[in-house]
Structures are given as structure tokens and as C-alpha cells.
Amino acid sequence: MASPPDTSKTIKLERYNSYLRRVNSTKLLNASSKLLFRATLLVALVLIFFFTINYPPLSEHMGGGAHHVHTTHNFLSSAFYGGGVGGTAWEKQVRHSSTPKRPNGMSVLVTGAAGFVGTHCSLALKKRGDGVLGLDNFNSYYDPSLKRARQALLKRHEVFVVEGDLNDEPLLTKLFDVVPFTHILHLAAQAGVRYAMQNPQSYVSSNIAGFVNLLEVAKRANPQPSIVWASSSSVYGLNTENPFSELHRTDQPASLYAATKKAGEEIAHTYNHIYGLALTGLRFFTVYGPWGRPDMAYFFFTKDILQGKPIDVYKTVDDKEVARDFTYIDDVVKGCLGALDTAEKSTGSGGKKKGPAQLRIYNLGNTSPVPVGKLVSILEGLLGTKAKKHVIKMPRPTTDLASGLRKFVKWYVSYYGIETRVKREMDINKKISQQTEESG
Numbered sequence: 001m002a003s004p005p006d007t008s009k010t011i012k013l014e015r016y017n018s019y020l021r022r023v024n025s026t027k028l029l030n031a032s033s034k035l036l037f038r039a040t041l042l043v044a045l046v047l048i049f050f051f052t053i054n055y056p057p058l059s060e061h062m063g064g065g066a067h068h069v070h071t072t073h074n075f076l077s078s079a080f081y082g083g084g085v086g087g088t089a090w091e092k093q094v095r096h097s098s099t100p101k102r103p104n105g106m107s108v109l110v111t112g113a114a115g116f117v118g119t120h121c122s123l124a125l126k127k128r129g130d131g132v133l134g135l136d137n138f139n140s141y142y143d144p145s146l147k148r149a150r151q152a153l154l155k156r157h158e159v160f161v162v163e164g165d166l167n168d169e170p171l172l173t174k175l176f177d178v179v180p181f182t183h184i185l186h187l188a189a190q191a192g193v194r195y196a197m198q199n200p201q202s203y204v205s206s207n208i209a210g211f212v213n214l215l216e217v218a219k220r221a222n223p224q225p226s227i228v229w230a231s232s233s234s235v236y237g238l239n240t241e242n243p244f245s246e247l248h249r250t251d252q253p254a255s256l257y258a259a260t261k262k263a264g265e266e267i268a269h270t271y272n273h274i275y276g277l278a279l280t281g282l283r284f285f286t287v288y289g290p291w292g293r294p295d296m297a298y299f300f301f302t303k304d305i306l307q308g309k310p311i312d313v314y315k316t317v318d319d320k321e322v323a324r325d326f327t328y329i330d331d332v333v334k335g336c337l338g339a340l341d342t343a344e345k346s347t348g349s350g351g352k353k354k355g356p357a358q359l360r361i362y363n364l365g366n367t368s369p370v371p372v373g374k375l376v377s378i379l380e381g382l383l384g385t386k387a388k389k390h391v392i393k394m395p396r397p398t399t400d401l402a403s404g405l406r407k408f409v410k411w412y413v414s415y416y417g418i419e420t421r422v423k424r425e426m427d428i429n430k431k432i433s434q435q436t437e438e439s440g
């Protein structure tokens with residue numbers, strides 16, 4: 001019987017080959033995964049690098065305190081992504097939005113366009129055929145989703161809002177390179193009075209540094225635009241004369257917000273005087289209406305009344321309610337557009353003044369202050385709900401002058417060690433008055 005062929009060697013060889021194949025394929029797999037890993041790492045590093053230089057730290061978006069960051073880098077990013085700020089598609093949007101649709105229409109740069117007043121003014125300008133480009137940094141002083149919703153509304157009306165900061169000089173210069181704006185409606189600012197206790201720098205950054213940056217770019221632009229900008233009734237500060245007149249003194253601001261708006265008025269004077277920029281400052285008085293600001297009383301009263309929460313109503317020492325001037329948004333829009341329509345051309349060119357230029361300041365508001373109680377009762381009627389009022393009385397002084405001075409004199413004589421002499425004199429005076437009383 002023939003013995004079966006010895007296959008054990010072939011089997012071993014095949015096993016070995018298959019082992020080699022496995023080892024090789026594992027090596028190949030390892031090598032390719034290493035390559036893949038390295039490539040991914042490289043891409044990730046490149047991306048991290050670009051994101052780091054293209055985006056400012058989050059904190060700079062908070063509270064409006066943005067500084068010089070964005071644009072130079074954004075141009076880089078647009079080169080990288082082929083779109084974004086500074087790219088061809090972006091420039092097309094900027095031009096399209098800014099081009100007027102009516103003969104002799106204006107081309108207006110509206111700063112703070114995603115804000116309450118900015119949105120309304122942009123829509124009104126666009127509606128009548130002017131070209132409008134918005135600028136806003138979408139800071140989170142109040143819910144930015146409301147600003148985004150306003151931006152979406154503007155987009156539906158073909159108003160493009162560039163996301164950027166007033167302090168971003170390269171961005172502003174780029175905008176003026178792309179569009180020869182005839183006017184600027186400058187509404188971007190850090191608004192609100194109370195927030196200064198939390199973030200004072202945001203007022204300086206937006207209302208002073210940002211304004212100066214905008215004026216610097218405007219003064220260099222050719223042609224120079226005419227500028228209408230929002231000041232505030234708060235510049236009247238401690239002045240109690242009513243109704244307020246533009247002739248009244250405004251050198252006693254009662255808040256940092258007011259001080260920065262007053263500074264804006266002085267800065268406007270300087271740029272008008274040195275560079276021939278035509279400037280109109282409008283002092284708004286508590287503006288209210290749809291798409292309004294959540295930090296304002298009429299807005300949060302509405303919210304709190306609907307939620308059944310108590311609202312604080314302040315009363316003065318003599319039991320009077322605090323009163324404010326309220327101006328409906330449509331009237332403010334009319335005022336802004338009227339100021340733009342009557343603005344004269346700036347007179348400078350090449351950064352130099354060529355002749356005297358227009359400089360105006362106007363109150364833009366009602367002159368009949370409304371007590372807060374009346375505001376609340378109108379809201380109650382409209383909402384069909386009674387407000388839970390929490391009346392807070394401004395503290396009344398409890399010490400009369402004679403008693404207060406007696407305490408002061410007591411401290412004074414004791415502190416300066418002249419107690420005995422004064423006491424002697426006081427005793428003598430006392431005796432004299434006793435004697436007078438007895439003899440009388």
C-alpha cells in the first residue's frame with residue numbers, strides 16, 4: 001500500500017505564509033493607521049492654529065468689551081475658507097446691501113444695527129430705497145438671541161449685518177474701501193445705567209474708544225461721510241430744570257453711561273472742528289416699542305406682571321413717583337431719518353478740514369414725564385392682569401440740621417481737644433439765657 005503523500009510540510013508552509021500575510025497586513029494596517037493618525041493630527045493642528053488666530057477669546061464677546069482683534073485675521077480666514085469677512089462673496093453682500101435703490105439715495109453704515117433702534121432705522125431706510133449696511137458685535141449685554149432674531153428680520157429685507165466691533169480699525173477701513181458711504185448712523189453703544197457697576201470698561205470701550213475709532217476712519221474716508229449719532233438725555237444728569245433744553249448745562253452726569261455719552265459730545269465737537277466732519281448728536285429719551293430692550297422697565301415689567309412676580313416701583317422723598325420721558329420708536333426713527341436728510345456734507349478731505357462743517361445737537365423725545373405708576377397701570381390694562389407692586393420709598397432724612405450739627409460740634413471739640421473752652425462758653429451762654437428768662 002502506497003503511503004499517503006506527506007502533506008505536513010505543505011500545510012506548515014501554508015500556515016507560515018498565511019501567518020506572514022497576517023503579519024504583513026497588520027503591519028500595513030498599523031502603518032496606514034499611523035499615517036492616518038499623523039495626517040489627522042496635522043490637520044487638527046492646522047485647524048487649531050487657524051481658529052486660534054481667527055477668533056478672539058470668548059470673554060471679549062461678553063459684555064461688549066471687545067477690542068482690536070478680528071479683522072486682519074478674518075481676512076486670513078476668508079482666504080482659507082474662500083468666503084467670510086473680506087472674501088469676494090462677502091464684498092458682494094456688502095455692496096449689494098449698501099447700494100441705494102432710489103435716485104440720489106444714501107448709502108448708510110448703521111452701527112448697532114442688530115440693536116433695538118438700529119434695526120428699526122435700518123428697515124425704514126431700506127424701505128424708502130436707501131442702501132444700508134449694518135455693523136454689530138452681538139455682545140451679550142442682553143440676550144444675544146434677540147439680536148440674532150433682529151438680524152434675521154433685517155436679512156429678510158436685504159440688509160446685511162457685518163459682525164464686528166467698532167474698535168476693529170482694519171474692518172472699518174475695509175468697509176470704507178468697499179463702499180463710499182455717504183452717511184453713518186452711529187447707534188452702537190454700551191447702553192444701560194446699572195451695568196456700569198459690573199462692567200465699567202465696556203462703556204469706555206464702546207462709547208469712547210469705539211466712537212473715536214469710527215471717527216478716525218470716517219475722517220480719512222474719501223468722501224468723508226456725514227454722521228448722525230445717538231447721545232442720550234442722561235447727559236442732563238443732576239439738572240432738574242424741565243423741560244430739558246439743549247442750552248441747559250450737561251456737566252453733572254449721574255452715571256458712567258451719561259459721562260461717556262457726554263464725552264462723545266465733546267469728542268464730536270473736536271472731530272468737527274479739526275477735520276470738518278459734519279456731526280449731529282441726538283439725545284434720545286427712553287425709547288420704547290416692539291423689538292425693544294429687555295433691560296428697560298416697560299419690558300421687564302411686562303415680563304414680571306405676566307409671570308405674577310412683584311415689580312419695584314420707586315417713590316421720591318415727598319411721596320412722588322419717579323417719572324420718565326417715553327418716546328415711541330417710530331418717532332425716534334423719524335428723528336434719525338430727518339437728521340440724516342438734513343445733514344450737510346462733511347467738508348474735509350485727505351484727513352484735513354477744508355472749511356467749517358455742520359455741528360448739531362438735538363433733544364429727540366417727549367417733554368412730558370410720565371410717572372411710573374401710570375406706565376404700570378396702562379400695562380395692567382393691556383395685559384389684563386394686576387401687577388404686584390412693591391413700592392420702595394427713597395429714604396427720607398431723619399435728622400434735622402440742629403441735631404446733626406450738635407453731634408458734629410460734640411465730635412469736633414473732643415477731637416481737637418477744645419472741649420473745656422467750648423464747654424465753658426456753652427455754660428456761660430446757658431447761664432445768661434437762664435438769667436434773661438428769670439428777669440423777663
Ligand SMILES: NC(=O)c1ccc[n+]([C@@H]2O[C@H](COP(=O)([O-])OP(=O)(O)OC[C@H]3O[C@@H](n4cnc5c(N)ncnc54)[C@H](O)[C@@H]3O)[C@@H](O)[C@H]2O)c1
Nearest residue numbers: 112114115116117137139165166188189230232284286287
Ligand atoms: N433705547 C433708549 O431708550 C436709548 C436712550 C438714550 C440713548 N440711547 C442710545 O441709542 C443707541 C441705540 O440704543 P438701543 O436701545 O438700540 O440699544 P441696543 O443695546 O439695543 O443697541 C446697541 C447695539 O450696539 C451693539 N454694540 C455695542 N457695542 C458695540 C461695539 N463696540 N461694536 C459694535 N457693536 C456694538 C450691541 O450689540 C447692540 O446690538 C445707543 O447709542 C444708546 O446709548 C438709547
